Amino acid sequence: MKNNVSFTRPIQFLLQKGKGVRKGNLLFSKKYAPYLMVSPFIIFFVLFFLYPIISTIHMSFLEIYPGERTFVGLGNYYKLLNPHFYTALYNSTIYTLWTLIILIPVPMVLAVLLNSKITPLRNVFRSALFIPALTSVIVAGVIFRLLFGESESSFANAVITQLGFSPQQWMMHHGTGMFLMVLLASWRWMGVNILYFLAGLQNIPQTLYESAEMDGAGTVTKFFRITLPLLKPVLVYVLTISIYAGFRMFEESYVFWQNHSPGNIGLTITGYLYRQGFENFDLGFGAAIGLVLLLIVLLLNLIQLKFFGVFRKGDE
Amino acid sequence: MGIMLAGCSSSEGSGSDGKVTLTLWTFVGQHAEFYQKMAKRWNQKHPNQKIELKAETYPYDNMHNKLMLSLYSKVGAPDIADIEVSRFPNYLRGKPQLVPLNDMVEPVRDRFIESRFDIYSKDGKYYGLPFHVGATVMYYNKDILDQAGDDPDQIETWDDYVRAGKKVKEKTGKPMTTVEITDVHNIWPTIIQQKSDFLDSNGRVTLDNRTNIRTLPFLRDMMDKHKIAIPAPGGSHHMEEYYGFMNQGGAASVQMPMWYMSRFTDYMPDLKGKMVIRPMPAWEKGGLRSAGMGGTGTVVTNQSEHTRLAKEFIRFSKLSKEGNIEIWKSLGFDPPRWDVWSDPELKASNEYTDYFGRGIFDQLLRLKDEIRSPHIDEPTPRLSNRVKSNVLYEALRRKNKSPEEALKDAAEEIRE
Structure with missing residues (x-):
């Protein structure tokens, strides 16, 4: 009770005051009120985005030691021309490609199924598929690590031995290592992407399908002629964040190898950034890696968005 | 406005009961328990100079990053911290933001496996005190x-x-x-x-x-x-x-x-x-x-307001005979001070002697002069x-x- 009073009182106070003296009150000033309203965002943006970005750009030209900062020009960027960074770039690219191949078509089809009224238990499946997104990736990673342990009695090895294959040392090879990371990511993000597509599907007017049916369109035709084109905005959005998420991936690799994968089979760009920036504490170099990562993601997404015609005016 | 700003303020320095608060960061829970035991004994021995030890345990990566950033930014570091040996050189780059401990190490050096101090040193200055030999x-x-x-x-x-x-x-x-x-x-x-x-x-x-x-x-x-x-x-x-x-x-x-x-x-x-x-x-x-492999160096940061006391406390915990015996008892490490290895307390039954027998340190005494440590740089x-x-x-x-x-x-x- 007491709380309620103290919360509402200032507002009432302001309102009452506002009636009397409008002039001079910031909240009712046409000129300043908008700035006041957006100021939380501006302050937040400047403090937590703009300043760090500018500071990162600045740092990427420095060599930073405790109590010492020396300007090294493009030195940190030259350091990037080394086989480890190429490995990281390669791994991140392959990983991103796999996640795009799996995490866009599959959730889309699943979303269509889950959206269809004839699917039994669809609410159960909807929530079941979303649960992994709520799980901590570190916890899930520990479970995955145990499932894919090296011993012959680990779950995955027991399964493939039953199927007639020989047991694998999952975390020791390039191919199986990539498989583990993609599998963990697919398991984790499937539900989230389904959610996006479901939201998109529910915006498609039912009447379109009805009229298509009258014209004799089958399920497949309806999917490709109505569902897919109308899902395009969602599709582009999911593609954009997936490219971003793929290249910035860190956790899926970290949980399996704690950033020390044999032969760098799990090294990603962000993993490399972490290794240089924090494990070796070369913050300037870390900043340079971060900026290159930003450029890569930005460039790929600009190309992709251009390709999908997002920048064309009057399209929507 | 301004109503929200009440509440959290931390009391630094001397508490009302005359105790000085020392903060300590570590990445191993057992280390924190060890320091707490030593703090209790310190207080018994130094009734006029009591300390209140706030030992905080963070995950390995987390603690090292947090400590490094607070040393870089010159704010927020604890009085005392544990740094693992493979990360230690990062903290010695540039101007080390740690307090040299030579005045405490030099008098007792010859009673220790000396190479264990070298791994935490730069330019002849010792910055970290070892937990173990890691033979x-x-x-x-x-x-x-x-x-x-x-x-x-x-x-x-x-x-x-x-x-x-x-x-x-x-x-x-x-x-x-x-x-x-x-x-x-x-x-x-x-x-x-x-x-x-x-x-x-x-x-x-x-x-x-x-x-x-x-x-x-x-x-x-x-x-x-x-x-x-x-x-x-x-x-x-x-x-x-x-x-x-x-x-x-x-x-x-x-x-x-x-x-x-x-x-x-x-x-x-x-x-x-x-x-x-x-x-x-x-x-x-x-x-x-x-x-000698692995290791953790205990340091005093230059942000400590009670440098002298922090140094005295880690000397008591890690350089004294008493501390070295406790290192074995609480942590099962081979203490770096070899003149305690033949102490009867190290033969007293504990989970390690139950497991490996009582002759553990007899083996180690044979090796005393053969233990080199890696060059850490x-x-x-x-x-x-x-x-x-x-x-x-x-x-x-x-x-x-x-x-x-x-x-x-x-x-x-x-x-x-």
């Missing part, structure tokens, strides 16, 4: 050796070890040992006992020197030629897969530092009473039989990363490079 030893599974008719006391050199291993393999079908692919507890001690290292005393890279190029193939030969070793299941001796394998009597021996005892007691309970601790095999008769974090993720994998596991190539490639890259 590398060979843990033998007596059951398996008995089956093969081997006697661990007869194994003096690596040649003896290979010979004994072949008997084990022949009689039991089991490997003599396991070799780490993603960690350095096989390669590093075996080169240090030959007075070689990854770096020389000036911090120059010696990863690809003659000794090392001769030693890495020896590990490969144990696996491929003599067939007495296998890659450690899971990649290192700290993996679930390895613990399970070893616990079931998977291999006849393992080369690890003394602090690895707690992994046996915690993760391999079935080997209780079966394991014996012996020196590492030497390269020739009379050669060195150990090397600025390139160490990069170098050990490189060896852990590439060199061993390329040379021992994937075998796409010869040991020589793998070492040379890594050394050249770090030299650049």
Whole structure:
């Protein structure tokens, strides 16, 4: 009770005051009120985005030691021309490609199924598929690590031995290592992407399908002629964040190898950034890696968005 | 406005009861408990100078990053912190933001395994106090050796070890040992006992020197030629897969530092009473039989407002006889102060003597003058990363490079 009073009182106070003296009150000033309203965002943006970005750009030209900062020009960027960074770039690219191949078509089809009224238990499946997104990736990673342990009695090895294959040392090879990371990511993000597509599907007017049916369109035709084109905005959005998420991936690799994968089979760009920036504490170099990562993601997404015609005016 | 700003304010310095608050960060829960015990004893001994120790435990990565950032930004660091040896050089770059401890170390240096101070030093200044010697030893599974008719006391050199291993393999079908692919507890001690290292005393890279190029193939030969070793299941001796394998009597021996005892007691309970601790095999008769591996240096940061007291407290905890005995009792480490090794308190029964027998420190006293430590310098974090993720994998596991190539490639890259 007491709380309620103290919360509402200032507002009432302001309102009452506002009636009397409008002039001079910031909240009712046409000129300043908008700035006041957006100021939380501006302050937040400047403090937590703009300043760090500018500071990162600045740092990427420095060599930073405790109590010492020396300007090294493009030195940190030259350091990037080394086989480890190429490995990281390669791994991140392959990983991103796999996640795009799996995490866009599959959730889309699943979303269509889950959206269809004839699917039994669809609410159960909807929530079941979303649960992994709520799980901590570190916890899930520990479970995955145990499932894919090296011993012959680990779950995955027991399964493939039953199927007639020989047991694998999952975390020791390039191919199986990539498989583990993609599998963990697919398991984790499937539900989230389904959610996006479901939201998109529910915006498609039912009447379109009805009229298509009258014209004799089958399920497949309806999917490709109505569902897919109308899902395009969602599709582009999911593609954009997936490219971003793929290249910035860190956790899926970290949980399996704690950033020390044999032969760098799990090294990603962000993993490399972490290794240089924090494990070796070369913050300037870390900043340079971060900026290159930003450029890569930005460039790929600009190309992709251009390709999908997002920048064309009057399209929507 | 302004109503929200009440509440959190931290009281620094002297509390109302005259106690001085010291903050301490560590990355191991047991370390924090150890310091709390020592703080209690400190307060009993120094009623006029009581301290209140706020020991906070963070995850390994988290603590090291947080500490580094607070030292960089010159705000928020604790009075005292534990820094793990492979990260320590990062904190010595540029102008170290830590307090030199020479005035405390120098008077007692000769009663310690001296190399343990050197790993936390720069330009003749000591910045960290060690927790343990980390003397590398060979843990033998007596059951398996008995089956093969081997006697661990007869194994003096690596040649003896290979010979004994072949008997084990022949009689039991089991490997003599396991070799780490993603960690350095096989390669590093075996080169240090030959007075070689990854770096020389000036911090120059010696990863690809003659000794090392001769030693890495020896590990490969144990696996491929003599067939007495296998890659450690899971990649290192700290993996679930390895613990399970070893616990079931998977291999006849393992080369690890003394602090690895707690992994046996915690993760391999079935080997209780079966394991014996012996020196590492030497390269020739009379050669060195150990090397000090791993470690944690306790430091005082330059942000401490109670530098003198913080220093006195870590001197009491880590340099005094009392503290060193407590290190063994609470943590099961081989304390760096060797003049306590023969103390009767170290023979008192605890979970380690129950597991390994009472002669643990008798073995260690034999090794006292043979324990060199690695040279730790600025390139160490990069170098050990490189060896852990590439060199061993390329040379021992994937075998796409010869040991020589793998070492040379890594050394050249770090030299650049």
